[in-house]
Amino acid sequence: MATPLFTALLRLADDHLILGHRLSEWCGHAPMLEEDLALPNIALDLIGQARALYTYAGEVEGAGRDEDALAYGRHERGYVNALICETENGDFARTMYRQCVFAVFMGRFWEAAVTSSDPTLAAIAAKARKETAYHIRHSAEWVIRMGDGTDESTRRMRDAATYLAPYIGELFEADTVTDALSADGIWPDPPALQSGWIADMTPILDQALLPMPDLGFAHTGGRQGVHTEGMGYLLAELHYMQRAYPGLTW
Amino acid sequence: MVTDLTEARAWSAAASVLDPEVPALTVAELGILRSVSVEGDTATARLTPTYSGCPAVLAIELAVEAALREAGFDARIERVLSPAWTTDWITEDGREKLRAYGIAPPVKASGKAALFSEPTVACPRCGSSATTRVSEFGATACQAQYRCTACAEPFDYFKCL
Numbered sequence: 387m388a389t390p391l392f393t394a395l396l397r398l399a400d401d402h403l404i405l406g407h408r409l410s411e412w413c414g415h416a417p418m419l420e421e422d423l424a425l426p427n428i429a430l431d432l433i434g435q436a437r438a439l440y441t442y443a444g445e446v447e448g449a450g451r452d453e454d455a456l457a458y459g460r461h462e463r464g465y466v467n468a469l470i471c472e473t474e475n476g477d478f479a480r481t482m483y484r485q486c487v488f489a490v491f492m493g494r495f496w497e498a499a500v501t502s503s504d505p506t507l508a509a510i511a512a513k514a515r516k517e518t519a520y521h522i523r524h525s526a527e528w529v530i531r532m533g534d535g536t537d538e539s540t541r542r543m544r545d546a547a548t549y550l551a552p553y554i555g556e557l558f559e560a561d562t563v564t565d566a567l568s569a570d571g572i573w574p575d576p577p578a579l580q581s582g583w584i585a586d587m588t589p590i591l592d593q594a595l596l597p598m599p600d601l602g603f604a605h606t607g608g609r610q611g612v613h614t615e616g617m618g619y620l621l622a623e624l625h626y627m628q629r630a631y632p633g634l635t636w
Numbered sequence: 637m638v639t640d641l642t643e644a645r646a647w648s649a650a651a652s653v654l655d656p657e658v659p660a661l662t663v664a665e666l667g668i669l670r671s672v673s674v675e676g677d678t679a680t681a682r683l684t685p686t687y688s689g690c691p692a693v694l695a696i697e698l699a700v701e702a703a704l705r706e707a708g709f710d711a712r713i714e715r716v717l718s719p720a721w722t723t724d725w726i727t728e729d730g731r732e733k734l735r736a737y738g739i740a741p742p743v744k745a746s747g748k749a750a751l752f753s754e755p756t757v758a759c760p761r762c763g764s765s766a767t768t769r770v771s772e773f774g775a776t777a778c779q780a781q782y783r784c785t786a787c788a789e790p791f792d793y794f795k796c797l
């Protein structure tokens with residue numbers, strides 16, 4: 387039986403690995419050279435944060451699984467990321483809106499996790515929050531630039547906001563796992579992060595001429611391993627090397 | 637017996653390793669070599685990663701291990717996460733070397749990356765403050781791309797973290 391800390395670490399690690407993988411799909415396809423450098427760099431940050439979380443999850447589990455075993459050695463139902471992280475990239479507007487939603491959430495999450503009673507989580511948070519500040523700035527600038535831009539960029543950003551709105555609420559979900567950990571001061575209580583997220587998003591969305599999304603309805607299931615159709619395709623690519631060459635090392 | 641001299645020798649061996657991504661700087665000047673201690677024949681170097689996703693972390697650890705072995709020690713590497721690395725740990729020498737290499741050193745006082753605030757970055761070539769940011773992310777995760785409007789040269793800026 388997995389402990390709450392292991393499960394929570396795995397969820398957070400999966401969020402970062404899966405979104406990092408999605409961003410890496412832009413490599414060579416971004417609309418301009420600067421973004422072709424920016425998106426893989428942000429992907430690297432996310433995957434680096436995932437590594438630290440997987441490594442720690444493996445230690446907590448104590449079953450001898452390392453970061454690679456956890457990242458590549460599970461079936462689809464074993465991944466417990468939030469669904470927003472696996473949503474298909476769509477166009478550049480949708481990728482940037484998703485990034486802004488997630489980065490602002492993580493900004494609040496890491497800020498709270500810095501004071502975790504778990505010293506390893508606190509150390510990972512202290513490092514990640516500084517990186518996340520750049521991710522917020524980068525994505526927020528694009529949301530504003532496109533939301534308050536040309537007719538086409540505005541239409542695309544509005545479509546992105548509409549498409550992604552029902553995937554946001556899952557980030558703030560609590561269950562027995564998070565309840566047990568936040569009661570002990572180990573893990574930030576997800577619902578408690580929502581007001582901070584709204585406060586941080588408000589000036590961005592105001593400048594982008596976009597409405598605050600309705601967080602009332604949320605697609606859910608990611609934390610139980612129930613995924614969208616796109617997840618299977620994503621994992622087929624992510625797992626390819628380890629399936630073709632099991633135990634491969636560089 | 638471990639003498640201060642032995643420890644100093646281990647430190648200077650480890651400290652001489654260059655960062656593979658910014659080879660103008662040693663790991664000591666970059667501030668990622670936190671300490672080196674010697675116990676018996678074993679030298680332990682404590683290193684902290686710059687960025688979580690820095691692909692050079694493993695290469696740097698292996699290079700420090702090799703340098704310690706070459707200096708005659710059994711080498712051990714410890715990865716330290718806390719306290720988190722900050723660009724404020726880049727030494728004065730390191731900052732000067734970055735500038736000479738063509739990379740603008742980080743503006744001091746990290747952690748004040750407030751939304752939309754822009755640091756004033758001086759051009760490493762002509763020293764002018766008339767510079768504009770081209771992109772937040774450059775050739776590596778730790779750099780941003782800038783352009784100098786005085787001498788018209790593009791350059792990399794080592795971001796604050």
Ligand SMILES: [Zn+2]
Binds near residue numbers: 763764787789
């Ligand atoms: Zn200049």
